[in-house]
Amino acid sequence: MTTYEKNFTTAEYQRRIVKTRRAMDAAGLDAIVICDPSNMSWLTGYDGWSFYVYQGVVLTMEGEPVWWGRAMDALGARRTVFMENDDNIRGYDDTFVQNTEKHPMEELARLLCEFGLEKAKIGVEMDNYYYSATAHLKLLEGLPDAKVTDCSGLVNWQRAVKSEREIEYMQRAARIVEAMHETIREMAEPGMRKNDLIAEIYATGIRGADGYWGDYPAIVPMAPSGLDATAPHLTWDDRPMEVNEATFFEIAGAHRRYQCPQSRTLFLGEVPAKYRKAEKAVLNAIEAGLAQAKPGNQAQDIANAFNATLNKAGFEKDSRCGYAIGISYPPDWGERTISFRRGDTTILEPGMTFHFMPALWLDDGGLEITEPILITEDGHECFCNTPREIWVKK
């Protein structure tokens, strides 16, 4: 985004910080260094495609967070974060960028010392895309007397229950993904180059829906056909769509970085009995899973109900069938906290949001019919009204 309109009030960011400090306190931490761009944005509002260089947010137990990153991106921070004091935005020299002679984490260590944290207990997100093995070693070298420990997921977990405003953004993203699926239903036809269809899906997603603009999804459209659809994460090329082939579309609408993923499967031609059988099994299993999607239940209850129903119909799915969603940056639109799978005993709460993702990969193609959901006071709501079935065009 730009500076046109802030995503959240300062009060909302402050509530998030209070929540986060409670978790820091429980973990015995004096400070955290947050390099996950989704967590950085959630804590401060920072938004920019600058996460290909090292950057972070430093939060101690007092005062406002500090944004730290490349000097040229400090300008983007000034325009997007809620903190108004320039001291809370700290840039490092460009010569540290992708330079084998020196490392930005040396600068961050100096900054943490300047903040009096040289002997502090500092949490870092060790299991994150944007905090590499070298980053960790360089930070440790610069902070020989600090106690640096892992706080992966600490902020992610605070994000699990969404605010009203966050849910509103996800509802807007839901309208957008509905429109994207509508575009697929309208335009896909035999002989159409796959990339031409993807171009239309993208354009619809970014134009937005209901008057709300589309942001970039954290994952590009995945849209494999036929045998390619036995694999879950292939993207596209220019092979024309063919009769008697299934294509699944795993796509998301996005608004102000909030993501609403939803998948559907399109069949061009007569749907074979095998796919109809799989569809019926998946739809029944979705119903069984959704019946468990209510406050007080555990995340695994949804997976267990889903899997039991699926197995009864003679199908098996050995991967998780859902995960938490919300604000996100590439490469993942999940929150990397709660999963719908056996053993995940997280208690569902109102305001939690998930992608219930009961995809089934068959030996000759894929079937994806998925639902983004919101846990409500007395059950759940599906974010989207997209028709829940295999779509057929002849």
Next chain:
Amino acid sequence: MTTYEKNFTTAEYQRRIVKTRRAMDAAGLDAIVICDPSNMSWLTGYDGWSFYVYQGVVLTMEGEPVWWGRAMDALGARRTVFMENDDNIRGYDDTFVQNTEKHPMEELARLLCEFGLEKAKIGVEMDNYYYSATAHLKLLEGLPDAKVTDCSGLVNWQRAVKSEREIEYMQRAARIVEAMHETIREMAEPGMRKNDLIAEIYATGIRGADGYWGDYPAIVPMAPSGLDATAPHLTWDDRPMEVNEATFFEIAGAHRRYQCPQSRTLFLGEVPAKYRKAEKAVLNAIEAGLAQAKPGNQAQDIANAFNATLNKAGFEKDSRCGYAIGISYPPDWGERTISFRRGDTTILEPGMTFHFMPALWLDDGGLEITEPILITEDGHECFCNTPREIWVKK
């Protein structure tokens, strides 16, 4: 991509492996574990948006590489890598995905032991998005007798000089980014919502050009206007384009994962004298830089000529003005090796490809006029024919 048509011949992958093994030998390594998706793809052909979970390519001094990743993605590997033997594709159980109880790197350590590497010298890409601090610790725990060392950049450097086929893909991507800029020139106008323009840019880029399909660029379009354009990495929202405002468009065409980035600046209305002065300075400095873009010169020669010319005109740019480009996955379309900046003494060779990126950020906006270039036998070629000037629409 899908399996429609392989990107490169097996012979080309084998040449790359020979090159890489020479570097491994020089570094005294028995094996490398490559988690960078661009490097994985360059070595094996693997293509899929699966890099949000742990995966890698293992290369020893003998035999073909081994793709390792999530079991469901092994299917995508089978469909995209050049290795034909199923033993060279190894998947791990889905319960390892984003699970705090266990880590995929435990599995990788077991696999390396199975390969007899428990006491080997193993290089890992420690300074990479897709190899976290935790990943490193878990791998070390599982390989207590191995000598695990940093090989960040080892494969990236082998990619610097492009093959004919790679250059061909970048030329196709160049046609695509030209078409994207053409769309901007045609469609941008005062009052147009920025996201509507971005939708058109995306659609053009993915439809492709010259009959070649568009792949996803490794970075989304950056297109800030006015004061937002003082910051380099803001994306977009729905603020309408305004008269008397400059907007820069930092975008890339992509084909089969090869990237051709190019930026241009559009002014709606009468261009202020200050911008004309900056334009003149940048264009002269680009000429001065390009004059140094030839085999035998150093990377810094381009930067020094560019900066000296810019300074004479009263402008300064303290960040690097270019970087190597080629195959790429998010979050960066650079190769993270050679930079055009003082101190980079890399000798330019025919077949090297760069984004010469002399962006200038002023106090009230940004000016980006950039050129992707190929070093040739006797100088250089610009990949694109996009008009090199501030574009004006009134």
